[in-house]
Amino acid sequence: MIDHRPFKQLGRFRNDWLNANYHFSFSGYHDPERMGEGALRVWNDDTIQPHSGFPPHGHHSMEIITYVRSGAITHKDSMGNTGRTEAGDVQVMSAGDGIQHSEWNAEDEETTLFQIWILPRTAGGKPGWGARKFPKGDRSGKWAVLASGTGEQDSLVINQDAQVLGATLKQGETLTYEVEAGRHGYLVLAAGAVELNGIRMEARDGAAISGTESLELKGLEDAEIVFVDTV
Template identity: 60%
Template sequence: MIDVRPFNSLGGADHGWLNAKHHFSFANYYDPSRMSWGRLRVWNDDEIAAKSGFPPHPHSDMEIITYVRTGAITHEDSMGNKGRTGAGDVQVMSAGTGVRHAEFNLEDETTTLFQIWIETDKPGAAPGWGAKAFPKADRTGRFSVLASGDAADDALTINADAKVLGATLNAGESITYSLAEGRRAYLVPAVGAVEVNGVALNARDGAAIKDEAEITITAKADAELVMVDSL
C-alpha cells in the first residue's frame, strides 16, 4: 500500500516568521486520518525566516530529528549543548525525562527543514543531543542511514526502533529498499519528482508505505529523498 499525501493537502499555518506544513495532525491542524504512521508521530515541513526561530520550550519522551534542507539552524538547550546544523545535515534530540531547547535561524536567508518526531522506546531515559555532517556524495544513488536506534549503524543515535535515511538520485536513476514485514516507511522528496513502485510523488509530497516487501524509487528529475523506516 502506498498512500500519497500531496503537499497541497497538508495542514499547516503561516505565522509570518514561520510557514509550517504538517504531514500529520499537529498544533491547530487535526485530521483523524493523519494522526501518525506507526511510531512516526510528526513530520513538519518548516520555512523559518532569517533572524528568527523557536524560543526556549520543553519536550519529554520523544525522539526529535531535524533534517536541514537549505540554510542552517542553531540549537541551544538546557543541557548546555549548542551547535549549528547546515543544509543536508542532521541533528537529533532525545527529550527523555525532559529538556528545554531553542532553535534559531541566525542566517541571512530563509532556512527550510523537516522536523520529524518518533515515539521513544525508552520513556524516562536521560535526555541527549547530537549533530553530524552527512556529505551528499555519500548518499548518491543509495540510502544512507542518518539516525537510528541500531548501534550497528554509523549514524546519530535515537532511542527508537527506527531509521531515518537520506539519498540523492539523478534523473533516471533508481534505488530499491527492502521493507521488513510489519514495518512502515514514510518517504518525502525534499526536491525533485520520483515514482515509488510506479506511484508518482512530487517534491514535498508524502508517501505512507506498508505491506510492500520492496520499494523501488525512480527519479523523474534530480531528487533528494528523506525516509523513515519504523514499526
C-alpha cells in the same frame, strides 16, 4: 499499501516568521486519518524566516530529528549543548525525562527543514543531543543511515527500533527498498521528482507505506529523499 500525500494537501500553519506544513496531525491541525505511522508521530516541513525561530520550550519522551534542507539552524538547550546544523546535515535530540531547547535561524536567509518526531521505546531516560554532517555525495544512488536505534553506519542514535535514511538520485537512476512485515515507512521527497511504484511524486510530497512492500524509486529529475522505517 502506499498512500501518496501531495504537498498541497498537507496541513498548514502561517505566521510572520514560520511557514509550516504538517504531514500528520499537529498543533491546530487535526486529521483522524493522519495521526502518525507506527512510532512516527510528526513530520513537519518548516520554512523559518531570517533571525527568527522557536524560543525556549520543553519536550519529554520524544526523539526529535531535524533534517536541514537549506540554510542552517542553531540549537541551544538546557543541558548546555549548542550547535549549528547546515543544509544536508542532521541533528537529533532525545528529550528523555525533560529538556528545554530553542531552535533559531541566525542566518541572513530563510532556513528550510524537516522536523521528524518518533516515539521512544520507553518514556523518560536521560536527554541528549547530537549532530552530524552527511555529505550528499556519500549517499548518491544509495541509502545512508542518518539516525537509527543501533547507531549503524556511524549514524546518530535514537531510542527506537527505527532508521532515518537519506539518498540522492540522479535523473534516470533507480533505488529500491524492502519494507518488512510489521513495519511502517514514510517517505518525503525533499527536492526533485521521482516515480515510486508507478506514482509520480513531486518535491515535498509524502508517501505512507504500511505492510510488506517492495519499493522502487525512479529518478524523473535529480532528487533528494528522506525515509523513515520504524516499528
